Amino acid sequence: MNAESPAHSPALGPDELDELDTLLDDLRTRAEEIPQWEFCDGFLAALACMRRPVPPAEFLPMLLGDGLPLEVAEGEPLPVLEAFADAAQQARFLELWTRRWDEVQRQLDAQVQSLDEDEAYAPEAMDMRGAIASLPEAERAEMQGQEIPSFGQIWALGFMFAVENWPEEWAAPRDKEAAQWLDDAMEHIVALTEDDTGKPEVCMYSDDGPPSTSMARVEAFGEAIWAVYDLRQLWRSLGPRQEPVVKPAEPGRNDPCWCGSGKKFKKCHGA
16 A cells, blocks of 8 residues: 555654553553563564454454453443553554554555665664663662563564464464574564673663663664564465364264264264
8 A cells, every 4th residue: 555545544643652651551550560661562462463353352452451361242441441541541552553554564564675664664673781871870770680671572572462362373484494593583573582691882872872772782673663564575475374274073974873873874974
């Protein structure tokens, strides 16, 4: 689809992203283990790559609830998760989620040659180390001793959270070339879940900020983005996973026929 098509919902702007952060903060007052938006964005990217569409009744409780799919009768509204204040708040979250979902799909389906292009996929990854290093000295001191995630690490953990919770959708295909393609792509994303232990050389938080991220990490982040492109292309080319057809066992020739006639199978439906 063309990114200029009027049918597309607008991408999330800074105000909507701030709103999402505020909304998730509010959810934390009622529920434990509500993730950051960066984690949610990685989770969303994995869903965008999967072989089948995952409905909100399935992914919403996995991300923000107890993991059990919501039971929704046909034509009925989606039940409200306990973490949300009310149906309106949940609906607003899903509205913003859908807009980001549309944007990610457009970006991943665009033909780009460089990640610097406007149409290229850009994860909502935060350089927390750079942000903290840019704070005044007194505020930095308050963060002393806290474990600060590396650039892109939370996003990658969100992506892998989706992979781990739908393992059947990420099982290696039978085709050896496709399976290798899958393994190579996943390795790049898994690498981003690890800590950046390289020498800080650049700041991803601001152009003039103190160094907080190694160049090796920047390169790994780019490889992970291209891996997302590969995964979406791979699963879309293979299509939805096909369930194996299990043929029920037939009765023995001298067993009673399954139809209830009282005859032996060989003289009834086995004839």
